[in-house]
Amino acid sequence: MTQQLDLASLYRLRQAGILPAARFLEAARLLRDDAFWTRWGHHALLGLGLAHILAGIICFFAFNWADMPPFTKFVVIAAGIVLCALASWLIGIRRPAGEALLIGASVLAGVLLAVIGQVYQTGADAFQLFAAWGLVILPWVLVSRSAAHWAVWALIYYLAWSLYLAQVMTVLNPGTLMDLQCIGLAALVPIMALLLRELAVRAAMRWADLAWTRLVALLMACSHLFGMAAGALIADVGIALIAVAALLLIAAMGIYGRILPHFAAFATACAFLALLIAASGWRLIALGFEYLPLPEPERYTLLLFLMVLWCVAVAFVLQKLLRRAKPWIDEGRP
């Protein structure tokens, strides 16, 4: 039987007194994947060289930018878009370099729209720029069949939607409740992205079947839901929002625990729900203490003691739940 070694096992051998200190570096050299590190050195050198050249070009344009006529600015950026798209087509949009170049073209399209907006001041809201940007690059996103490109597109619409909520909805209906609802509503884009991702995977689009696409969208959605609920707890308004957030988190736990078993996603939803339960408990304890006739230091001491107990209890239950769920969810995975 052959047992593979890594750097951590060498340290273990050294601690056990099996490997002498003088021979440690020699042993590390034996373990090192020479081909990988030679390739890494080459790539680092190329990356550093290209980053220098790119930064030099950016500095050159930054130096001359203010003196350029508007049309020249448009031409420079448009040329960048055309070059990126052309190079991507020549290399092949399925290859990593082609994929990166097409994403670069999409980003430059946004820069072009921003510069047009800067030159011809239209007075439009910022969310319109992002919405237009997303619309313009949609054909590229559709043909790219790249999870990273879709993620950039979803991020653009997330920004557009968040800006719409902040610049229009909260201005039309000011108030704490609306602010909190907007935090929650901003979760709609990541939830939609998650839904589309799961449908794409179900439709056998293998490029979408990457764990990070699910986790990033879920993390964003959960953060917004928790933010909304925590805000409601602190401001003492919209108790229903807490229930909505809790129900959605439980639903996510159910989906990633049973229907689409994925332990990391299940743990994410679980962690946010635990945080919400802990925060709700602390709020209730603090509310209860407002009516307790005790002098200041003793009151806070008792309050903190109960909060510690509650926190440890929630963490204990969370740990037990995750420990029990892991083998069960891992077994259910296709």
Add this chain to the structure above:
Amino acid sequence: MTDVRELCAHLALDDSAIREALAADGERRAQEMPWYVKGVLGIAAWIASVLVVAFGMFLAASLFASWEDADPFILIGLVFLAVGIWMLRRAKSFFQEQLSTAIALAGIGLAGCAVALLADHLTVAALAVSGLAALGIALTRDGIFQALSGTLAVSFVLVALLDTNIPALPLWLALPLPTGCWLLTSPPLRKDLRPLAVVLLFAAPLALLWTDPGLGLATPQAQDWVPWLARLTGIATACYILWAGVRPARSRAILMVAALLIGIVLPPAGSAGLAILALAFVMGSRLLAVGGIIVTGYVLTAFYYDLGTTLLMKSGMLVLAGCVLTGAWFLLGRKDGAR
């Protein structure tokens, strides 16, 4: 990747002793929870520890009835440290480990701050914190506690050094680099000091960047020989690592000359970043490689940003340096291809 048999054959080691030592480690690793679950439990533990520390402070306030004197805080800090270390030695889950780590660290920090207030001197506080951190590291085996208490002690020492404003400051700031390197390449028997070594390794470039983020040569302090000595410390460390770890001799010579030339051009923090990259390359550590890239990238950005020339001049320099680097990549690639 080498297996046990190959390693034993090369280094003439006892095969069965190695298998026995690694078997227990394999079992422990198999039972570990994934990193993200540990992250969640760690966050919960740290929130709980904040509440525990606040609870302890209020309890002490109701006992001592005074927030004015520093003396009780030394006692409270020591109690926290003792409780934290006691819990850490008995911890059975990741949550318990993190909770006790946070309590022990709060104890070290509290005692250090109280000593600083009492003695009215940061050097005394730095010595106290370093002593307590060393005690904690000696009594426990937890890597996260070791890294965090090491960071706390190094931070106190750096602040004390900056406060005293000694003339050879950059050299003092560069010294943790060879120490960290030595701990990683010649690890001590019985105790795993890797987390502390990594802290020392990164403390040097970060401290140098903090005190002198730019070119180094343009500042009045840099007219002195001290920054050059700090720079040479980084270059010497990088060259030693390459000398000890790279074979064949021709590649070793090329890399050492490259490290020397780049180290001379870059500010002192840059040569420290270079030493980290050399260590990552020689030991095959991806974690160190990522850290080294971040440090070196930041040093390069600060270097060009603080150059004190026009954007046009910077643009020319950047393109020229880029062409040299890309040319080196092309030549090395062609040579490897021919081989």
